[in-house]
Amino acid sequence: MEFILPKASLLLEARHRISSFVHHTPVMQSRLLNEISGATLYFKCENFQRMGAFKMRGAANAILSLSPDEQARGVLTHSSGNFAQALSLASKQIGVPAHIVMPQNTPAVKKAAVKDYGGRIIESGNSPQEREAKAEEIRLHTGATFVHPSNDLQVILGNSTAAQELVEDVNDLDFILAPVGGGGLIAGTALAAHALSTAKVIGAEPSGADDAYRSLRDGVIYPSENPDTICDGLRTNLGDVNFPILQNLLHKIIRVDDKDTVHAMRLIYERMKIVVEPSAAIVLAAVLMNPEIFSGKRVGLILSGGNVDVRKLSEVFSLAE
Amino acid sequence: MEFILPKASLLLEARHRISSFVHHTPVMQSRLLNEISGATLYFKCENFQRMGAFKMRGAANAILSLSPDEQARGVLTHSSGNFAQALSLASKQIGVPAHIVMPQNTPAVKKAAVKDYGGRIIESGNSPQEREAKAEEIRLHTGATFVHPSNDLQVILGNSTAAQELVEDVNDLDFILAPVGGGGLIAGTALAAHALSTAKVIGAEPSGADDAYRSLRDGVIYPSENPDTICDGLRTNLGDVNFPILQNLLHKIIRVDDKDTVHAMRLIYERMKIVVEPSAAIVLAAVLMNPEIFSGKRVGLILSGGNVDVRKLSEVFSLAE
Numbered sequence: 001m002e003f004i005l006p007k008a009s010l011l012l013e014a015r016h017r018i019s020s021f022v023h024h025t026p027v028m029q030s031r032l033l034n035e036i037s038g039a040t041l042y043f044k045c046e047n048f049q050r051m052g053a054f055k056m057r058g059a060a061n062a063i064l065s066l067s068p069d070e071q072a073r074g075v076l077t078h079s080s081g082n083f084a085q086a087l088s089l090a091s092k093q094i095g096v097p098a099h100i101v102m103p104q105n106t107p108a109v110k111k112a113a114v115k116d117y118g119g120r121i122i123e124s125g126n127s128p129q130e131r132e133a134k135a136e137e138i139r140l141h142t143g144a145t146f147v148h149p150s151n152d153l154q155v156i157l158g159n160s161t162a163a164q165e166l167v168e169d170v171n172d173l174d175f176i177l178a179p180v181g182g183g184g185l186i187a188g189t190a191l192a193a194h195a196l197s198t199a200k201v202i203g204a205e206p207s208g209a210d211d212a213y214r215s216l217r218d219g220v221i222y223p224s225e226n227p228d229t230i231c232d233g234l235r236t237n238l239g240d241v242n243f244p245i246l247q248n249l250l251h252k253i254i255r256v257d258d259k260d261t262v263h264a265m266r267l268i269y270e271r272m273k274i275v276v277e278p279s280a281a282i283v284l285a286a287v288l289m290n291p292e293i294f295s296g297k298r299v300g301l302i303l304s305g306g307n308v309d310v311r312k313l314s315e316v317f318s319l320a321e
Numbered sequence: 322m323e324f325i326l327p328k329a330s331l332l333l334e335a336r337h338r339i340s341s342f343v344h345h346t347p348v349m350q351s352r353l354l355n356e357i358s359g360a361t362l363y364f365k366c367e368n369f370q371r372m373g374a375f376k377m378r379g380a381a382n383a384i385l386s387l388s389p390d391e392q393a394r395g396v397l398t399h400s401s402g403n404f405a406q407a408l409s410l411a412s413k414q415i416g417v418p419a420h421i422v423m424p425q426n427t428p429a430v431k432k433a434a435v436k437d438y439g440g441r442i443i444e445s446g447n448s449p450q451e452r453e454a455k456a457e458e459i460r461l462h463t464g465a466t467f468v469h470p471s472n473d474l475q476v477i478l479g480n481s482t483a484a485q486e487l488v489e490d491v492n493d494l495d496f497i498l499a500p501v502g503g504g505g506l507i508a509g510t511a512l513a514a515h516a517l518s519t520a521k522v523i524g525a526e527p528s529g530a531d532d533a534y535r536s537l538r539d540g541v542i543y544p545s546e547n548p549d550t551i552c553d554g555l556r557t558n559l560g561d562v563n564f565p566i567l568q569n570l571l572h573k574i575i576r577v578d579d580k581d582t583v584h585a586m587r588l589i590y591e592r593m594k595i596v597v598e599p600s601a602a603i604v605l606a607a608v609l610m611n612p613e614i615f616s617g618k619r620v621g622l623i624l625s626g627g628n629v630d631v632r633k634l635s636e637v638f639s640l641a642e
Contacts, residue, residue, distance in 0.1 A: 026347075047594040266631060273368045273627035275594040306594035310587060311642075314635035321632075 003244045006153065008195040014157040015164050018060040021093055022161070025049050027169050032271045037287050038295040042173065044166045047276050047306030051117075054162050054185055054304050055086035055149070061158025062147045063087075063094050071096045073143035078124070078131045080106045081233065082307055083149035088119030099144050101135045109309075150182025151239025159188030164196060166300050173199040174297040177283040179304050180205040180212045180253060181234035183242035189302060190249035199300065200251035202293075204286035206231045207255045212238050216246060216253060230258045230319065233279035233304070260285040262320035268303075277308040278316065324565045327474065329516040335478040336485050339381040342414055346370050346483070348490050353592045358608050359616040363494065365487045368597050368627030372438075375483050375506055375625050376407035376470070382479025383468045384408075384415050392417045394464035399445070399456045401427045402554065403628055404470035409440030420465050422456045430630075471503030472560025480509030485517060487621050494520040495618040498604040500625050501526040501533045501574060502555035504563035510623060511570035520621065521572035523614075525607035527552045528576045533559050537567060537574060551579045551640065554600035554625070581606040583641035589624075598629040599637065 028043045046054040063075055074097030077087050084100045091098035100119040102111060103126040114121055124134035139146055147155065162185075163176055178189040180203035190201045205212050209227035221243050227235035238246070258278075265281035268274060280303040287294045287301065308316075349364045367375040384396055395418030398408050405421045412419035421440040423432060424447040435442055445455035460467055468476065483506075484497055499510040501524035511522045526533050527550035532543045542564050548556035559567070579599070586602035589595060601624040608615045608622065629637075 052594060269596050269631045273373060273596040275590050275596060310590045311635055311638045313638075314632055317632045317634075 003248045005194075005248070006157070006191060010157055011160050011164060011192055011195055014061045014154070015161045017064045018057060018158055018161060021060040021064075021090060022056050023049055024165055025162070027166065028272060028274070030272050033267060033284070036267070038291055039287060040298045041287065042166065042170045042298070042300045043272070044162055044300060044302045045274065046162055046302060046304050047274060047280060049305070051082070051086050051089050052305055052307040053082045053086065054159055054302070055082045056090060057161050058152075058155035058158035058184060058188070059083065059086040059090040059147070060094070062152060062154040063090055063096055065154045066145055070145050073145070074099060076135060076139055076142070076144040076146050077101070077149060078135045079149050080110055081149075082305060084110070084119065085113050085117055087147060088114045088117035092118035097144070099138050099142060101131055101138060103131055148239065150184030150236065151241045152184075153241055155184050156188045156191065156242060156245070159185045160192040161188075162302055163189040163192035163300075166302070167193065167197040167199065170298075170300060172298055173197060173300045175200050175202055175251075175294065176300040176302065177202050177204055177286055178302040179203070179231070179234055179279050179282050181279065182236040183212060183238040183246060185302065185304060186250065187242035187245040190245055194249050201249065202251050202286070203246070203253040204256050204282045205253050206234050206261070206282065207257050209235050210255050212246070213253045213255055215243065216250065219247070230316065231261065231279040231282055233277065234282070254286040254290060256282050256285045256289065259320055260289055262316060264288060266317055266320060275306040275308065275310070276303050277305050280304045280306065324569045326515075326569070327478070327512060331478055332481050332485060332513055332516055335382045335475070336482045338385045339378060339479055339482060342381040342411060343377050343482070344370055345486055348487065349593060349595070351593050354588060354605070357588070359612055360608060361619045362608065363487065363491045363619070363621045364593070365483055365621060365623045366595065367483055367623060367625050368595060368601060370626070372403070372407050372410050373626055373628040374403045374407065375480060375623070376403045377411060378482050379473070379476035379479035379505060379509070380404065380407040380411040380468070381415070383473060383475040384411055384417055386475045387466055391466050394466070395420060397456060397459055397463070397465040397467050398422070398470060399452045400470050401431055402470075403626060405431070405440065406434050406438055408468060409435050409438035413439035418465070420459050420463060422452055422459065424452055469560065471505030471557065472562045473505075474562055476505050477509045477512065477563060477566070480506045481513040483623055484510040484513035484621075487623070488514065488518040488520065491619070491621060493619055494518060494621045496521050496523055496572075496615065497621040497623065498523050498525055498607055499623040500524070500552070500555055500600050500603050502600065503557040504533060504559040504567060506623065506625060507571065508563035508566040511566055515570050522570065523572050523607065524567070524574040525577050525603045526574050527555050527582070527603065528578050530556050531576050533567070534574045534576055536564065537571065540568070551637065552582065552600040552603055554598065555603070575607040575611060577603050577606045577610065580641055581610055583637060585609060587638055587641060596627040596629065596631070597624050598626050601625045601627065
């Protein structure tokens, strides 16, 4: 199948569309992490994004791209993670109903967050099949538009706005790194970098959940089976919308062991004094473990989010000892 | 004894003197913490200062205020905490020797940090008397100038630059809060606010180490005896240099229980996504526990630092449960 690159104007439209609903997040630097890495690092702090993660960008763009009629009928997703919260908060701000299908075994704290943001929770069975069946039932009943957390072009275009801001704020980057989970952030990053810069885009993926690495190597989408990683945001599958973007625009994927991710995460806490989740710290680990690629280069790193259970941080950091 | 207010020009000179050795740190806001507090909060992020704390400001100013001869002979302090690191790093940058007297029982990690920053460590016995005797011995031997971590006018003037930046960046503050430990930061904050704004300055002090509260109430300096608080930076005594400044310029001291400090610290991690130490989070706790003072007001909060052992964070956060 032929790959058709989305027009650059679509990227810029997404940026314009969501601008009043998201923060233009700051870019941070650390003298010490530059010394350690031998590179010049520019951290794009999506942990400071509303709701604590880049997901707000894609969620807002997906909702704002709908017609007024569609908006009135609302949006729908099945997610137990950040995207459910992002879609709920974006819906509340824009003023449309959000229906969130969550498995019965979803932790209470995640349900509470969605409720806080005004999302309507519908419980489903715990299997993917039950979840999807329930979502389809709600869709037929309400007429709401289903929004996939990562395999949706408008979500990807929304996510692209983080890298758009980064290349606007920092000139002449050689590389931009983003984590690889469901593929929505890395695909948006690749689109933005290709359209607006000469930076090569590299994905960082956990060794214990390297389905994207294997999928790109073999040219077929492998499901993420029994993922084994502390990066809880990076356990999901690629999809047919983001995969061709990655096949055409991604420079490469670097696989990272959890131990190295946790070490990088500790450096970010201790040296930069900011809170990030393991799924974000993985990009710094990829840089630190590969000086032959990054030494002497100007490197943008998308810190995807900072939603971590602070009461369990000691447990996380102990993994690197 | 008559109190003589240091001239405003001294404050501005300190600011100018240290400007190339410290960061002008950012001011952060949080929509959610504004909602929770009912006030408009401006967080002065000294956790992003070099070396992770405001202490760099006072250390740099103390060294830069010396004559060339004095600088050549070096500086000297006894401290096992942040100030030892700050004096070491500032000395290294300015190019003067730093002698740091540390008790034998100082944790290895703190000694390593001082060594990393180029400080020369001299071990002493563990009692305050032994520490002071050793410092005096080194002073006589080297001719180095002793710099007290908090009871030194040049240190206080250096510390004042954090609040100077804050009132320059944010207009019309009603209050500025800073933590009260040895009195060096709160005294500098009070001087800056008095000279350059109409803001009232309030100190936040742990209930379990409320020597400054009692000292100001009774008009005598009480030593800090058996302090019982998680705020390890706030266990020290006031001194004869900073006490009169506080007597004349401080609006009041609010005492804060550790449980409330830890709760505030968790809000800062979860909502602002930044790393702070308990001694910094105490200022937010003081605001949250006293809506009758702060509701509807514009409040500056000096987040003094972010040097915390991240491997022990779970332990800290469990104190609020």
